[in-house]
Amino acid sequence: MSDAIVPKVDSPPVYETDEPVLYHAAEGIARITLNRPQFHNVQNSQMSYALDDAFKLAVDDDDVKVIILKSDAKHFTAGHDIGSPGRDFHSSFERRLMWYDHANKGGAEKAYIREQEVYLGMCKRWRALPKPTIAQVHGACIAGGLMLAWVCDLIIASDDAFFQDPVLQMGFPGVEYFAHAHELNPRIAKEFLFLGERMSAERAYQMGMVNRVVPRADLEAEVARVAARIAEQPRLALQLAKQAVNHMETLAGKEAGIDASFGYHHFAHANNQLVSGDYIAGFSGKSMAEKNKEREAGKA
Ligand code: ZN
Secondary structure (H helix, E strand, O other): OOOOOOOOOOOOOOOOOOOOEEEEEEOOEEEEEEOOHHHOOOEOHHHHHHHHHHHHHHHHOOOOOEEEEEEOOOOOEOOEOOOOOOOOOOOOOOOOOOOOOOOOOOOOHHHHHHHHHHHHHHHHHHHOOOOOEEEEEOOEEEOHHHHHHHOOOEEEEEOOOEEEOOHHHHOOOOOOOOOHHHHOOHHHHHHHHHHOOOEEHHHHHHOOOOOEEEOHHHHHHHHHHHHHHHHOOOHHHHHHHHHHHHHHHHHOOHHHHHHHHHHHHHHHHHHHHHHHOOOOOOOOHHHHHHHHHHHHHHHO
């Protein structure tokens, strides 16, 4: 109704690092390391834009044949940042896609515009980047973390890794990049969403969501071995193979389904705003973690 109702802006973000993502390239392989270890690599916009920069570096470097996305922290990533001091939902960044700035908008428009750019737009952009990508996953890969793993071409996990989308309890159908029913078969995807429980790496492997599961001590070496083998292949053929498979997925409705589900996700954001006054229903990273612990304890 009115653009004038702009929600109150939280205090400005306090970043704990200027390098939320590390980049290293050698011998045909780029390694992109998520680098907010104090906060389990939760993704703020600062990290998402740095990640976009890193992917761009890897794409632009003709010597890079394959890209590994990894973490040296306790976990791969615990999802989107909904509570660290560096949470920067209200901050403007130089946008990468053709969306206008969200920061000075109100109503449901604000989150919708931001997530079109930072979540949906960037995930699609990274999935389509013209070089093979490997997610090297250990520890937690939760909610927004799934989005990062899913846009990679291969997922290689250690046996301690787990995957979880617990956002149903916040009123959402699932995370913004709603690939659940493509990554898992539909019935398993529903179980994954309805229960919001952890899926072990082994189970994810059985479901075809993960390529390989190896002992934690072997993860780095196994990913390096696979990446080196891929790097021996001709660049164009790799890109064509990737594009062909991605196109098959597009023909099977993956992108259209994700786009439609993004609308459901934002209906839920708007409903949360109407019902509770907060677009994520008053949840924070801390309260989500506490709920998760209770649920896991209840299971035991
Ligand atoms: Zn959202």
